[in-house]
Amino acid sequence: MAYDKIGDVLVAQGDLSGALQTYQADLAIAARLAAKDASNAEWQHDLSVTYDRVGDVLAMQGNLAEALASYRQSLAIRERLITLDASNASWRRDLAVSHGKVGVVLTQQGKTAEALDAFINGREIIARLKEQFPESASLADDLAWFDAEIAKLEPPAQPEETAQ
Secondary structure (H helix, E strand, O other): OHHHHHHHHHHHOOOHHHHHHHHHHHHHHHHHHHHHOOOOHHHHHHHHHHHHHHHHHHHHOOOHHHHHHHHHHHHHHHHHHHHHOOOOHHHHHHHHHHHHHHHHHHHHOOOHHHHHHHHHHHHHHHHHHHHHOOOOHHHHHHHHHHHHHHHHHOOOOOOOOOOO
16 A cells, blocks of 8 residues: 555655654554455455554654554454464564564563563574574574563563672
């Protein structure tokens, strides 16, 4: 759809309000198509991507509650897509990305335990993909990103006390 490209340009130009309106128009179209044929995986995937774009702009605007809701919509669709085709590596990576986006917003909201769960879920998906595709540099980058996010949230290990 052309709206996503226009929205991308508006984001690059710093027009977040215009980008949000454009992505929301794209979302309305994608939702109608996805509702028309729930078995059409491509339309369902397009809908999940559009929810991500809306969430991205909302997060950039500081509207974390709505961004989280949009990211969770995307995540739910991606979870359903995986049930249709668990072998689709691209969809599995998308699902991991959704967990990551949810984790980032939850971190910003101060919901550390929930964020940590989201990051761990995303990391597990990426780790399995990395085992399947060990040569993938992008999966290695993804894994490093999840590890860094998890490390930010996990309490530092306490040194063991030595007996005297």
